[in-house]
Amino acid sequence: MASLRKQEEDNDELNCLFVHGPIIVGAGPSGLAVAACLQEHAVPSLILERSDCIASLWQQRTYDRLKLHLPKQFCQLPLLNFPDYFPKYPTKRQFISYMESYAKHFSIDPKFRQPVLRAEFDPLTGLWTVQTQDFHYFSRWLIVATGENAEPVIPEIPGIDRFRGPVLHTSVYKSGSEFQKQRVLVVGCGNSGMEVSLDLCRHNANPHMVVRNSVHILPREMFGVSTFSVAMLLIKWLPLRLVDKFLLLVANFTLGNTDKLGLRRPKTGPIELKNATGKTPVLDVGALSQIKAGKIKVVEGVKEITRNGAKFVDGQEREFDSIILATGYKSNVPSWLKGTDFFTQDGMPKPPFPNGWKGENGLYAVGFTRRGLLGTSSDARNIATDIADQWRIINKDIRKKEQL
Numbered sequence: 506m507a508s509l510r511k512q513e514e515d516n517d518e519l520n521c522l523f524v525h526g527p528i529i530v531g532a533g534p535s536g537l538a539v540a541a542c543l544q545e546h547a548v549p550s551l552i553l554e555r556s557d558c559i560a561s562l563w564q565q566r567t568y569d570r571l572k573l574h575l576p577k578q579f580c581q582l583p584l585l586n587f588p589d590y591f592p593k594y595p596t597k598r599q600f601i602s603y604m605e606s607y608a609k610h611f612s613i614d615p616k617f618r619q620p621v622l623r624a625e626f627d628p629l630t631g632l633w634t635v636q637t638q639d640f641h642y643f644s645r646w647l648i649v650a651t652g653e654n655a656e657p658v659i660p661e662i663p664g665i666d667r668f669r670g671p672v673l674h675t676s677v678y679k680s681g682s683e684f685q686k687q688r689v690l691v692v693g694c695g696n697s698g699m700e701v702s703l704d705l706c707r708h709n710a711n712p713h714m715v716v717r718n719s720v721h722i723l724p725r726e727m728f729g730v731s732t733f734s735v736a737m738l739l740i741k742w743l744p745l746r747l748v749d750k751f752l753l754l755v756a757n758f759t760l761g762n763t764d765k766l767g768l769r770r771p772k773t774g775p776i777e778l779k780n781a782t783g784k785t786p787v788l789d790v791g792a793l794s795q796i797k798a799g800k801i802k803v804v805e806g807v808k809e810i811t812r813n814g815a816k817f818v819d820g821q822e823r824e825f826d827s828i829i830l831a832t833g834y835k836s837n838v839p840s841w842l843k844g845t846d847f848f849t850q851d852g853m854p855k856p857p858f859p860n861g862w863k864g865e866n867g868l869y870a871v872g873f874t875r876r877g878l879l880g881t882s883s884d885a886r887n888i889a890t891d892i893a894d895q896w897r898i899i900n901k902d903i904r905k906k907e908q909l
Contacts, residue, residue, distance in 0.1 A: 520640050526550045527646035527869075527892055528635050530624070532559045532615040534604065535872030535881045536650035538582045541611040542889030545584060548896045551644075552613065553637060555620035559613075560604040562654055562834075563597060566676040570704050571597040574696060574788045576731045580878045583885055585610055593731075625844045626866045633867065645899075646867040646892055649842065653783075653853070653873055654834035660692070664810035665828070672828045675701055681708030684827055689713070690815055692807065693831030694720050694768070696785065699792040701831055702801045706792075713823065714796075717806035721775040721786035722763050722793060723756045732788060736776060749774025760789065766796050767803035780858075783875035836873070862887050 526543065529536045532554035543550045558564050572594045573580050577587045580595075585607055591599055607613075619637040624647055626633050633647040657674045665672060675697045681704040691702050694716040705712040723732050732752065739748045752775055763770060771778055775786040795801045804823075809816045814824035836852025847864035848854060854861030858874045862884040869888045874880025 522640055522642050524551045524642055524644040526644070526896070527648050527867075528553065528633065528642055528644045529648045529650050530621050530635070531650035531652060531655075531872075532556075532613075532617075533562060533650065533652055533872070534560060534582060534878060535652050535885070536615070536648075537604065537607055537611075537613055538881055538885035539648055539650060539869075539871045539888050540613045541582065541584050541607070542885045543892065544611050544613075546889055546893035546896070548889070548893050550648075551642070552615035552650075553619040553621055553635065553642070554615045554617050557617050559608050559615060560601060562652075563601050563604065566657075567597055568675065568678050568701065568704065569597065569680045570700065572790075573600060574725070574790075575733045575877065579733060579737075581882075582607055582878065583882050621841050624842050626868070628866075631866075644867075645895075646869065648869045648871060648888060649838060649848075649873075650871045651837060653836055653875065655837040655852075656835055657830075658832045658835050659830065660832050662692070662807055662810050667812050668810050668814075668828060669812050670825065670827050672830070674830045674832070676834075678829055681705040681710055684708065684710040686710065687826040688814075688824060690804075690807075690823075690825045690828045691715065691831055692828065693833070694787070694803075695831065695833060696787050697833070698831035699787050700790065701829055703790070703792040703795060706795045706800050711802075712800075713802045713804050713825070715805070715807055716767055716769075716803050719769040719771040721753075721756075721770055721778065722760060722768060722789055723752060723775060723786050724759050725788040725790055727755050727759070740776070745777055745780075746774060749776050752776070760793055761797075763793070766793075767805070768796075779875065859883065863891060 526549035529540055529550050529552045532552045536552050537559065540550050540552055576593050577591055577595055581587050587595065587603055622636045624633060624635045632643045632645060635642040657676045659674060678701060684705055685708050688711045689705055691698050691712050691714045694714055698714055702712040702714045725732060727735050736748060736752060739751065778784055792801060796803060804817055806818045807815050808818045814822065816822045838848050838852035839850060842848065845864065845868060847868055854870045854873050858876065861870060861873055863869055871884040871888055872881045874884060
């Protein structure tokens with residue numbers, strides 16, 4: 506009996522690992538970026554990833570036709586650019602290959618299949634304890650890199666459980682080829698809802714897109730230049746609201762009055778709205794022309810799902826073969842990070858951009874800026890510099906003690 510207890514204690518010790526550098530939770534673009542920036546400062550790190558690959562959102566939860574919505578120069582990570590031969594808007598496969606090359610270039614080797622069950626700071630030891638199903642890891646620093654899009658948002662729609670056809674989130678949608686000649690209800694009108702509707706349309710399906718709230722739709726390019734590039738240039742010289750007015754003026758000129766199509770614009774301008782709420786304007790890649798042609802039908806909010814279709818708030822009722830939820834993603838940080846009030850109940854840092862990258866007691870966050878990969882790059886550099894300064898002091902003290 507005593508020997509068995511001793512064996513269990515030895516196993517517990519084997520499962521406890523002290524990490525000299527920071528622990529990074531998440532091996533998506535954010536986790537890879539901060540690991541690379543730390544490496545530039547000669548600071549080691551350990552990445553814990555719940556899936557079996559890097560960039561799992563891109564590899565496992567995106568549809569086939571996905572491309573970057575912004576030009577590649579706004580989406581590359583620190584210290585390594587996209588290859589010159591990549592197109593202006595890289596495809597899903599190209600972005601994944603870039604991520605894989607990035608990890609290889611910086612010799613980043615995450616520990617896969619290590620979902621974090623709990624992470625908490627211990628004030629007695631001054632260390633973070635990070636628990637997975639296999640290990641207890643300890644470190645002075647914890648970097649949360651799970652991002653804004655960790656879990657699919659599944660809305661509660663009355664009656665959806667009794668629908669006779671398939672109901673799926675866009676996280677498992679791959680191609681419209683599976684829905685040929687079907688009547689498909691697409692719930693959501695953001696970039697994903699628009700693109701999935703367009704993809705369905707091109708595979709001879711009959712998509713109906715639910716538009717419950719107002720939405721900004723902008724052309725992906727203005728005068729041959731990306732809309733995002735134009736906005737970033739103008740913001741350097743003009744007040745934000747004036748830039749918004751310019752974008753809407755050009756959008757109305759090139760796309761027409763979207764209100765007539767059932768796509769009401771918010772009263773707040775597109776950039777101001779994104780900065781305040783994180784709601785991204787839709788960059789049109791062809792869906793609007795299909796809406797104008799009547800191939801993608803816009804419908805109002807869903808009141809109730811029936812066995813054969815849906816009832817809408819305007820009183821109409823229609824039959825559908827499938828339902829696709831283009832309802833986005835959310836952070837999962839509150840489910841595993843404990844003992845800190847740095848994050849809100851929604852799993853976002855409380856300090857607004859650009860100050861949401863650093864908490865207390867060695868806690869950091871990367872990829873929660875609501876500003877895409879540009880924000881991720883900024884966070885990664887700031888975090889790496891801050892930790893590197895501490896790393897040098899700690900190692901200097903250690904060397905002094907060794908000399909005594």
